[in-house]
Amino acid sequence: MDDDSPQARWERRTEMLLAVASLVFLASYAVLVLGQGLAASWRDACVTAMLGAWAIFAIDYAARWRLSGQGPRFVRTHLVDTLVLALPLLRPLRVVRLYEAVLRRRGEPRLTLQARVISYAGLSALLLGFSGALAVYQQERAAPGASIRTFGDAVWWACATLATVGYGDVVPVTPWGRTIAVGMMACGLALLGAVTGSFSSWLLQVFSREGDERPPGS
Template structure:
């Protein structure tokens, strides 16, 4: 079991950066497929093949992690590896695992890690940009040709995504397709989660700063 854990750790350390690069290839291929209009059939097929190749790499990585973990696939494994499972089903979110890349690099170079508050802010910012960009791509793909759609351009999709993630919701552009509304619900939940994480971390940081200056009792 200890040998399997050691091999799993070595696999994770060696595979994180290649998989991150593969996720960028996937995201770039998907973005080109959605945004590039009038592609010739050969280019369209090449993009689909690139996306499929990257997705296959994610499946291989998931299978290796499952094998080296010594566990059988099931609800318990999914609960302990929720992010891995989510990015396998929704590979557009694969770059969210960039936080693991940071940890791998820090372990290799034995450098001090950022404070908890710094990591929360950095990760939340990166997550907001990634989720916003992928959400805009996905909703634009679903809405651009739908009857009665108000999201006709990628700019409209970006504007709508900004409204949704920040929980503003002017209502000037809204999705009309079923899948577009599912994406909207996901973005609403993620927007609330990110806002809560940043607000909570910032409030805790302020509390500690005031406690150090003697204006508040130290946290217990």
């Protein structure tokens, strides 16, 4: 049975809005970073859209904090939401919940737990990779001695970092670039662990099911 608490009802009502706000934030940030020679009016519009999206996240966070009745303990029990609010790089991850929200509204069956983890991890990796590439490109493109000079270089670096390969052919040299790199490495390890664990669990279930269906003595 679905949770019918005030906090759960609020989350169901706002999940689509938060997903749209995440897309607006990511699109505005991408235009701001990649739009070389962008007119001042467009840059202002992008900054305004990003601030508006952050305001929506902040209002949602404050409302859920109040409805939870947990007080300061809410921060500890909702670390991901706290990080999404505090770190711009993670805000596009709100889009990950959009797929399940659409299925729930249509009354369609959800995926199995393993399939959901793998699909969510894949989408999270895609969003994190794109956001991380944008952030590193913004910090590195004009830095002295930087090896990440184009957005293509930044995308290649983000893929290698999230995959925990780390070729080392292009690396960030600025303090903020390296800070972003540390976060990307941690996210890459977490996503890889989630996918590996879920895939292993699925294989164990398949083999166990085959063992149960095998005739005795075979």
